[in-house]
Amino acid sequence: MQLLETRGVGKIFGRVTALEQMDLVLNQGEVLGLVGQNGSGKSTLLKIIGGLVQPSSGEMLLHGKPVRLRSQSDATMHGIGMVHQEQSLVPNLTVAENIFLDKPNPAKAQGLYRWKQLYEAAAAQLRKIEVDIDPRAIVEDLRFAQRQQVELAKVLAVEDLVSHPPIILFDEPTSVLTPEEIRLLFRQIDRLRQSAAIVFVSHRLDEILHISDRAVVMTDGRKVADEPVSALNRESLYRLMVGRQRAIRAPRGIQSDEADPSKARLQVSGLSAGQQVRPATLSVAPGEILGLLGVQSSGAEEFCRALFGAEDNVQGKIKLNGAQISVPSPAAAVQAGIGYLPANRHVEGMLKGRTLVENMALTFGLDYGHRGILVNRRAERQVATEWIGRLKVKTRSADARIDDLSGGNQQKVVLGKWLLSRRLQLLLLDHPTRGLDPGARDDLFAVIRAEAAKGLSVIFIADTIGEVLDLSDRVIVMRDGTMSAEYNLNRGDAPSEEDLVRAMV
């Protein structure tokens, strides 16, 4: 039975077309797997269906009737729930309140909360997905994965809200879950399968093939395939998604010189940060690109942040070119020549409201000043403009505000902030391709390769295994805060994706 249909739905953000002429049908009793590269428009499509974003064109039909969703709670009232990629919980409210945030409160009488009833109702929702979380807990006290489960419970509560079958959207829910949790999630999806329409987005093709009935592939805001899963396999799905066979890349021949640690660019011994990073030892050679792989809570990201001094309770020794960094802090790391491209660009990467030059000159502008004390704005401007050109940043001028750029170009500017340094030794890239289109991604990779060829060491955390294999000289897989596997691609270690996934989870 057809529940929801989009007809010619499109979305334009400013001057970027995120989604074009999308026709999509969601049926009851069917799990729709939605795949596509980053920036292919999946998230936009999901947000439109979830009421977070208003389409620029086209219409949506719910049970055959046109519908306009003004907000998320509006969508909720129509029986549409969405599990977000970025969590949408209010941190200082209880689990129970968050579950019913966008829904009529089940425990309100004469305008007053009946907390006990509310907790019971929430507990019922949590029981439904078989998780053991106290509905009275404050969300910010929960671990990330637990919050994800609350988010799931919040969305699944939608099914009690409407008489007709609900529509549940999952925006990359599995990337942060443990296998056990993924299994629970799939059990939920299986339970819902008959009574709901489900959209499931994931980068993991195996999961798509495992759980979906039908797969839709998107590229550049357009639908390029819509086929039953039975007609697909991994290779065909990949080809549809990327548009080409996976390229086999030639090794670049730079090797980590483990025999002579004195020549190592970076030497880390016993580096740990609280619970998330267990003591780790590692060295990186000049010019080497080291890929780090791991699911969200594996500690890969935290390891990089600890290296940069951005985590609390950092223990262990970090030596750069043989000299130890005394107090781990971002300022000390920068001083020593370590750069970090953060995963959360908007909060940690860019200075909003400021120009490209101001953003790029912030950290290493003084490299071009007089004696490292006085600022030379002309020189800074010149070098920033030069990098804007080299990174192919699409902008009208170097004095445009960074907010006015698209995500990919913003990312290039943030990268430029580090690359314009004359003394950068090591660059940490934390999910650098998030929100980047394939073209921008290729530009980015090209620049990183070129810099590495000049001797810059790079540690790189990727969104997909493909990216890691594409760029790295060496791959380290992390799991539960420790390094679980290592492959030296240049020495002929060529792990299959299956090998890597096995090491990850």
Place this chain on the structure above:
Amino acid sequence: MSHVQPATDPLVPAKPGFAERRAALRRGVPLAVLILLVGVSAIIAPGTLSPAALNGFISDAAPLMILVIGSTIPILTGSIDLSVAGIASITGVMLVVLAPIFGPWTCLVVVLLALLFGALQGWLHAWLQIPSFITTLGTLSMLSGLSLLLSNATAQPLPDSDPFINLLGDTSFDIPNTGFATLVLVAVLALVMRYTRIGRDLFALGAGERAALMSGVRNVRLRSFAFAISAGCAALAGLALVSVTQFSSPTLAGNLLLLSIVGVVLGGTAISGGVGGLWAGVIGGLITAWLRVATVLIGVKPTGQYIVFGVMALIAVFLTTDRTKIGIIK
């Protein structure tokens, strides 16, 4: 290859330079408000623009302007310094207390002490991560108690011989020296802000603190510096005040705190940080100083002065605040 992708090329705006022009226009608003204000009062009360009147205005406005300029620096980082008026008041008291020990160098010592105190307070705020509002509220209370204690709550005459105070109280070319002192202060700070990384880092902290920290900006050091400057400016403002009064008093600067906050905001500096600057402080200080006398100039009845001041300040803030750069308004 990216050049042949018009569909994903989002950065060719319909009107080139539109955003810049708008920003430039916005920056001009406070100045326009100031000119409008002065213009209107000049019509209502002719003679306000005579040289003698302007000189009087300069000498009255200088302490306030110095305070506003000083307060601007922490506010640029998104913090706020509520202790400025307290510091300005205690400056005079210290001058009297310390004069027997340091003789002609007392002014210098007092300003240095203020810088030190400000740095300490900034360090407390940034290192212990106590909100600046409450940190400086606490120190304000302590400062006022201390100045009452030190002065035994009385106004005392300054030592006659203090060379710096005498210089400040004097005039050059018939213009009060406090006016020149303000100019010198602005010039020095402007040079520091423009030609060292401090200025850039201050703005960065205000515009996006997390991003700034992750770019290697040294938060604790910078905040200590910002609060040191604001305290130092407050001490200078105190000196400018006592150069006029020739007396110290534990409550000398009184309500200048509120006026200085109004001044910072009126210049177009956002209270949330990252937007504004010294120039904004100068204009804002002038607007506030003018608002303070405008109620008298245009002949508002004394009972109405509070209301007129409040309403004019609100209107001016409405006009001068650039909301395009601020996301969530708290």
Place this chain on the structure above:
Amino acid sequence: MKNMSPTTSARISAQQSDRSFALHARRWLQNLGPLGVLIVLLLVFEAARHNFLSAGNLAAIAEASAVPVILTTGLSFVILLGAIDLSMEGVMAASSMTLSLLCANDVNGNHWGIWGIAAAIGVGLAFGLVNGLLNTILRMPSLIVTLGTWFIGLGIASILFPSQVPTVQDHWVLSIASTHIAGLSLIVFVAIMLLVLFHLLLHYTHLGRMIFAVGGAEATLVMTGLPVPLFKLAAFIISGLMAGIAGVLLSARLGDGNANIGDGLLFPAVSACVLGGTLLSGGRGGVLPSAIGAVVLEVLNNGLIQIGAGPYVRNIISGAVILIVVAVSGLHLRRKLRVVK
């Protein structure tokens, strides 16, 4: 995707419940912190002066705390948003003057009785409304908006001021202060009632919880489609309302209208909120913690008078206590990348 052994899963679950217990305990301790400070202060002063904990002195502390508690109750709502309301001193001036001129008094022939009280409280409400509208509709920062309305409130009071202090002669108004139950004036009970009422509002109504939530994640609420400006407006109105009530109560206690009635109450109120754990960044604390903060300050003040500390030393000590308590209670929150403004 391999299965986890049942023992591992049980272990994790056990860890979780341990953790959640520890979290609950920590939260309780944090909430009890200000209360602990209060008890320590009481004991210290009792040790220093033996009749400190006498019924008479405790009643004096209760009387002195009543109005600050009402003020912090209102202010807490705005601070929970992450905003601030500086206008209370002006609002109290306007409300006091309104009350004393509308109720039976010795200046004019008005005799509004209970409607005079309503009008004075209404003045507070109107101020809150204006503050809220300026903040939400015109998008001006609350700090500067309420700074402006502070002046306007003082201005209204000085325009209303007749040439002599208006003495309130209204029976209703005076009885608020003169009626005593169990040795405490009605004002104390009004304060307790308001405190409980607004505590319930904050914890048992949608509005209250949403005001709480705005301070936690405003953007999420906007995205969810909740009417965030209305919540903010309500918080400002509550704050104005409380200041209006405080103005009425203080006038009732003094028996006259006074434009300086609120002088020096704002900064202690803000300090009290922070002291109690209602953080200026919003979303933390509540009316009860703030009220405890207010009582702490009053105990400190009373105790320092009792042990004979001079007024100047009192300033220094209370400033230091505020700083130390806030610093110590915030120590566990310190993080490298935490943004504190």
Place this chain on the structure above:
Amino acid sequence: MTDQLHRLSRKFWQRSLSLAAILGLALPLSQIAVAPAKAAQKGSLIIGIDETASEYWAEYTQGAQDIANSLGAKLIVVTSNYQGSQLLAQLGAIFATGCDQCALATDPSSNAFVKAVVHRSAMAQVPIVTIWNRPENIHPWDTDPKYWVAHTSFDGVMSGYYQAQALCKALGGHGQIAAIEGVPSTPPAYQRIAGLKKALAECPGVTLLDTEVGDWQETKAQNITRTWIARYGSKLNGIFASNDAMARGAVAALREKNLNGKIPVTGSDGSKVALDMVKSGDMLVTVWNDPVLQGAVSIAIAHAAAVGDIDPAKLTHAQRDFYLKQEVVDKSNVDHFLDLKAHAPNYTYAELKADFWKDSAGELPVGANK
């Protein structure tokens, strides 16, 4: 649609802002070109007061207004809100328009600003009479003597002395009292406490239990008194409040315990409320300082100097630095003062001119403002 609205409003703002800027620029220019500067009205009287919402300052203004009316002159009132810097700035603004034969009678708001205010007035060649605040070591005859005509005040020491004497008498020479002080940096505050101590020295049976600062405020005095009642209980026999507002706060606190009228309270100023309380027995005494008289005399002297009716250089020290008379008000004579309050005499310049010092209580003694 919202986008359009947005753009429209933005455009509107741009237009109106540029308009405002142009207007702002044009106005002063037109000013220079068209209108010749005209001075403030000749012979204006200027007074500086601390606040508007106060009975005391309203009456002071009334006294000055009487004189202005009798002269047919304009009265300009400047409010400092207790901020000397604000007073200076506002006086500057008034003098800026030029002031011929103007006269100023002001409270400089605190001792610290006296010299600056006097100097500012002298620069504008406006004769000035100061009230209340004068630092010990500067006098009208040694600081800008040509324009600082006189300083006048009420004798705080005597006021405190009278109050304490009354307390001593009421307590029958035996008991313990507590005192509430005003803002410590103002002369009346410490003078009145000094008077209190002077009287107690002559009345050894009465001791001073405690002194607290109430900053002249009712509410603070109320809290302080409440604390005292709790602390001292029946040991507290009387309360010395440095002004009537604080006395009223003390009485309000006493009333909460039904102690009003039982524990005597004294104040100073002679405000309407205090007179009523003296009549009702809640207060023992207050000291009558006549602000109407103060306003009339001080502005009249300044005006006299401005128009040349007096020559400051020829005045004696006692004429340039003097107290105005004050009287103790107790239950026996309160009706007289209540009547005076209701029907203040209408002062005229001509009448005062006959003898400006008719109501003087003598020269300020050396050390009065220490």
